[in-house]
Amino acid sequence: MKEPPAPTEGSFGKGLGKVLAIAFTFPAVCAVFQLTREFFTKELKKHYQRNNDTDVFSATWNSVMITFACCGVNGPEDFEAIPHLPYSLEKAVVTPEACCQRELQSREGMFVNREACLSGNERFQNRQGCYTVILNSFETYVYLAGALAIGVLAIEVLTVV
Numbered sequence: 001m002k003e004p005p006a007p008t009e010g011s012f013g014k015g016l017g018k019v020l021a022i023a024f025t026f027p028a029v030c031a032v033f034q035l036t037r038e039f040f041t042k043e044l045k046k047h048y049q050r051n052n053d054t055d056v057f058s059a060t061w062n063s064v065m066i067t068f069a070c071c072g073v074n075g076p077e078d079f080e081a082i083p084h085l086p087y088s089l090e091k092a093v094v095t096p097e098a099c100c101q102r103e104l105q106s107r108e109g110m111f112v113n114r115e116a117c118l119s120g121n122e123r124f125q126n127r128q129g130c131y132t133v134i135l136n137s138f139e140t141y142v143y144l145a146g147a148l149a150i151g152v153l154a155i156e157v158l159t160v161v
Contacts, residue, residue: 036131037073037074037131040073040131041072041073041074041078044061044072044073044078044082045078045081045082048061048079048082048096050079050082050096050097051096051097051098061098062096062097062098063098063107064130064134065096065098065099065126065130066098066102066105066106066107066109067105067106068105068130068133068134068137069101069102069105069126069128069133070099070126070128070129070130070132070133070134071095071096071098071099071125071126071127071128071129071130072099072129072130073129073130073131074129074131074132075127075128075129076094076095076099076125076127078129079094079095079096079099080094094120095117095118095120095125097114097117097118099117099125099126100112100113100114100117100118100124100125100126101113101117101124101125101126111124112124
């Protein structure tokens with residue numbers, strides 16, 4: 001029976017280095033998630049032009065909100081500080097049309113009740129922010145990748161010892 005190869009000098013230090021790298025990376029990743037929520041909120045309030053589909057930023061946000069059935073970064077309150085377009089024929093509404101509930105989550109989907117939604121009736125609005133909805137969509141995959149990384153790390157540490 002063959003004996004396992006003897007550990008090389010410094011291999012324990014490499015394993016410890018990986019453990020420390022993960023330990024210091026985790027808080028940084030948590031900080032980035034919080035930073036991006038604030039960043040997206042600031043950018044949305046700065047650049048969003050409501051139902052203006054000629055603006056790439058607004059059209060992209062409208063598509064995301066319709067596809068994921070969400071509203072803004074944190075919710076409809078994100079749009080309270082956004083001015084209305086000067087050429088808008090709509091009366092002053094806070095909630096963009098993209099936040100209204102639809103029977104089918106696409107641009108072609110019929111509104112459940114557009115007038116009630118735009119008049120502020122919360123029953124017909126998507127109330128959850130897109131940041132939370134999208135993060136929850138990817139949460140399983142993030143945990144799976146983290147568990148896989150920890151498993152590989154544990155195997156490496158065990159082979160060193």
